[in-house]
Amino acid sequence: MWTKPRASSHLVGPLWAPAVCCLAGLVSGCTGPNSSPGDVFADLIEPLIPPKPSQVAREAFNVYDADLRRRSVALLSSSYFGQEEPYVRMYRLLIDDQDPTVRAACAHALGLHGTTQDAPTLIALLKDDTGFVRWEAAKALQKIHYPDAAGPLMQVMADDEDPDVRLAAAAALGQYPTRAVFNSLVGALSDHNFGVVQTAEVSLSQLTGQELGTDGGPWLDFAAKHPGDLFAAQKRYTYMPYQKPPSKLKKIKFWDKPQVVHPQAPVGLGPADPDDSGA
Secondary structure, three states: OOOOOOOOHHHHHHHHHHHHHHHHHHHHHHOOOOOOHHHHHHHHHHHHOOOOHHHHHHHOOOOOOHHHHHHHHHHHHOOOOOOOHHHHHHHHHHOOOOOHHHHHHHHHHHHHHOOHHHHHHHHHHOOOOOHHHHHHHHHHHOOEOOHHHHHHHHHHHHHOOOHHHHHHHHHHHHHOOOHHHHHHHHHHOOOOOHHHHHHHHHHHHHHHOOOOOOOHHHHHHHHHHOOOOOOOOOOOOOEOOOOOOOOHHHHHOOOOOOOOOOOEOOEOOOOOOOOOOOO
């Protein structure tokens, strides 16, 4: 009588080895020294089961946990509906939070979704005691065109102890074609941080259309020769929006085309040309 032969045990290894190795490689690539396979699985399914907006919004007002408040603002502001008015009102309400991480998250959110009416609040945050809050405020002011912000930004670029804050202020000033801003940016070419110097040069080029390097002399010579048309060749000011890094699931789905991010003009300055290369 014929009987079905048992699978040979020596075939199991070769048949399953590629899959096991692939899974092991995936897990090892996703885990750190303090991670577990359970953490990896949670990270992989989290994008498939996001928290409900109502739940996240409630967490924004948890008076006992600043981390939940910060997380809520960050999640809502980065969502496709984060620009809706109820959420923008929430960012405005929480921007005076006692925790600096929440204030920073709200400044970032208003940079993404705020209007010119939020500029005075962001200007006030340029004097915050915490450096990364001032940094987020200066970055947000790159995205909102508000001429009265130029003076505070010049002061920050000259005096702030944090080079990242000075750099962000120098970038934001590239949208204001005034002689005071020009002189302030020329002064920033003497900053001891090269990132600030380089950003000031970019803003000067944006304002004048010239490429004169990081030495202040040629810029001052150019201004002396063009007192009435210093900004005649001004380039359009744009900024590159933040692009969220791909999640672990997105990395696995290598066949998906990456989303193209275009430069944008600040609110209040009009739409940007999609073909523009940015500031």
